[in-house]
């Protein structure tokens with residue numbers, strides 16, 4: 001008997017604007033922070049499909065941007081979007097591990113949910129090395145330049161049901177206050193620091209699960225892979241709703257170098 005092939009789920013960019021819990025309103029604020037005054041150059045490390053970088057370039061018509069992500073499909077999507085939005089001459093996207101990108105310091109830098117570039121991979125389940133990320137990012141921000149740093153934090157004390165679907169440890173993340181202190185030690189001034197709210201998280205998680213329901217709608221309940229897709233959907237729902245909702249947070253820090 002041959003094993004069922006792995007179901008190919010629709011790409012996440014079809015159900016999410018960003019690969020992070022981020023409202024349109026907050027995104028507009030981050031773009032404003034990065035573009036007033038207008039930067040000459042912008043770097044996005046772990047840019048995903050480049051949505052935030054492209055919005056920054058649209059808001060700063062003289063700026064040039066470079067987005068780096070290790071996921072080739074995301075970079076392919078970002079490259080197409082740059083062309084569609086008339087930004088291809090000012091936006092460059094590279095599918096490469098962030099550490100291998102040869103980058104010069106820039107006026108504006110974005111790094112959201114990608115600190116693992118400078119530390120252990122998420123799959124290793126180790127504490128996130130915020131300090132290593134912030135040190136590396138400090139070297140990429142020109143003096144007086146700006147960094148939008150987004151990273152996971154504990155919004156409430158972690159408990160076993162919350163940590164079980166994550167790495168299982170209480171020390172994987174720190175609190176927002178502890179993170180703000182780390183940014184200071186790395187040489188940044190905190191201009192603004194705020195955690196994503198529950199509406200942003202609920203929308204993000206719903207978008208994340210949407211690819212399972214879309215697959216089931218397209219392929220039908222009789223498909224041999226349907227039980228597996230239903231199981232994964234339920235696993236994701238329970239991990240969030242009965243686990244890390246309100247405990248795992250996402251902090252957005254607007255920092256000056």
Ligand SMILES: C[S@@+](CC[C@H](N)C(=O)[O-])C[C@H]1O[C@@H](n2cnc3c(N)ncnc32)[C@H](O)[C@@H]1O
Pocket residue numbers: 017018019020045046047048049068069070071074096097098099111112113114116117
């Ligand atoms: C949580 S997602 C955030 C994506 C994007 N910044 C956003 O806000 O939508 C983290 C991104 O980091 C990328 N990433 C993970 N490890 C990386 C590495 N070593 N080098 C470059 N990108 C990496 C992933 O492919 C993913 O796109």
